[in-house]
Amino acid sequence: MxxxxxxLLKTCVLVLLVAVFNSVGNVLLAKGMRxxxxxxxxxxxxxxxxxxxxFSSVWVWLGIGCLMLFFVSYLLVLSWADYSxxxxxxxxxxxxxxxxxxxxxxxxxxxxxxVGVAFICLGVAIVGRTPPSTTGRG
Amino acid sequence: MRTFIFLAIVVFAGTGGEIAxxxxxxxxxxxxxxxxxxxxxxxxxxxxxxxxxxxxxxxxLAFFSLLALLSWADVSFVVPATALSYVVGALGAKIxxxxxxxxxxxxxxxxxxxxxxxxxxx
Numbered sequence: 001m002x003x004x005x006x007x008l009l010k011t012c013v014l015v016l017l018v019a020v021f022n023s024v025g026n027v028l029l030a031k032g033m034r035x036x037x038x039x040x041x042x043x044x045x046x047x048x049x050x051x052x053x054x055f056s057s058v059w060v061w062l063g064i065g066c067l068m069l070f071f072v073s074y075l076l077v078l079s080w081a082d083y084s085x086x087x088x089x090x091x092x093x094x095x096x097x098x099x100x101x102x103x104x105x106x107x108x109x110x111x112x113x114x115v116g117v118a119f120i121c122l123g124v125a126i127v128g129r130t131p132p133s134t135t136g137r138g
Numbered sequence: 139m140r141t142f143i144f145l146a147i148v149v150f151a152g153t154g155g156e157i158a159x160x161x162x163x164x165x166x167x168x169x170x171x172x173x174x175x176x177x178x179x180x181x182x183x184x185x186x187x188x189x190x191x192x193x194x195x196x197x198x199l200a201f202f203s204l205l206a207l208l209s210w211a212d213v214s215f216v217v218p219a220t221a222l223s224y225v226v227g228a229l230g231a232k233i234x235x236x237x238x239x240x241x242x243x244x245x246x247x248x249x250x251x252x253x254x255x256x257x258x259x260x
Contacts, residue, residue: 074175075159075184081166083160084231084239088224088250094257112256119253127246134238135164 004131007080011132014077015086016028018070019093025066027100032059034105083131097121144207145219148200152220153227155196157234162189164235218255225251 035057039050054060077086095117101107162184169180184190207216228247231237239247 008193027245072177072181076169076172078160079166079180080164082231082236082237084228084237084243084247085226087156087231088243088247091224091250091254094254098257112259116256116258119249119256121253122248123249123251123253125246126249127243130240130243130246134149135236137156 008132011077011081012128014073014081015089015092017073018077018090019096021066021070021073022090023093023100025063025070025094027063027097027104028059028066031105032057032063035059063071063110066130082134083129085130085132091120091126092124095124140213141207141216144203144211145216147203148207148220149223149226151196152200153164153223153230155193155198155200156227157193157230158189158196159193160231160235162187165189194207214259217258221251221255221258223253 033054036050036054040046074086074090098107098109098113098117102109165187166180166184169177171177203218205221224247228239228244232239
């Protein structure tokens with residue numbers, strides 16, 4: 001029988017993985033798609049070529065790999081923790097996106113972004129104070 | 139009007155899908171062994187549950203509705219508006235999954251919802 005402390009620890013680790021894999025995956029995917037540029041047309045031939053080129057991008061595959069790891073960690077943590085706990089806690093990833101976007105994609109981070117990040121961090125901190133599971137374990 | 143219908147599909151199908159997946163994982167029970175082989179075993183059992191497939195189907199519906207929505211609606215309206223998912227998801231967790239949300243958790247969820255909407259606004 002796991003103590004509530006070790007339950008909290010493994011919930012924190014998994015939620016962190018969920019947040020990181022989700023945001024890193026999205027940024028990698030965005031990087032890959034931005035290198036591709038917009039599709040030059042909507043005919044089946046052009047879309048077919050665009051599709052093949054998309055899936056020959058290393059960044060796109062790295063993004064997909066991260067998003068798969070995100071989904072697996074999400075399912076694992078939901079096997080014991082509340083959905084209403086994991087979902088807002090994983091939003092910590094949204095606070096990571098402006099930072100990753102800034103350092104990996106060279107995007108500007110505005111004051112409004114920082115205000116949003118502050119709201120998210122405060123919200124995550126408050127949710128983190130509540131017990132991860134309220135429905136009885138398992 | 140079309141925009142609001144699609145936005146509603148994105149929000150409700152997305153959270154509904156995650157709630158269905160949560161329900162499936164609660165049936166599997168608390169995962170305690172994180173060795174790769176054990177995790178694969180858990181996934182194998184999870185993918186044999188109908189609720190997980192219901193969840194995946196709803197999430198796919200939400201994803202493609204979002205893509206469709208983004209093809210005509212303004213990104214600076216659509217993406218922040220999907221932050222409503224946090225509130226809808228919390229209500230769903232309370233009503234459908236029987237989770238007990240105290241005032242602290244509600245307060246945190248509202249802050250996250252506002253924060254995500256602000257971050258996603260361009």
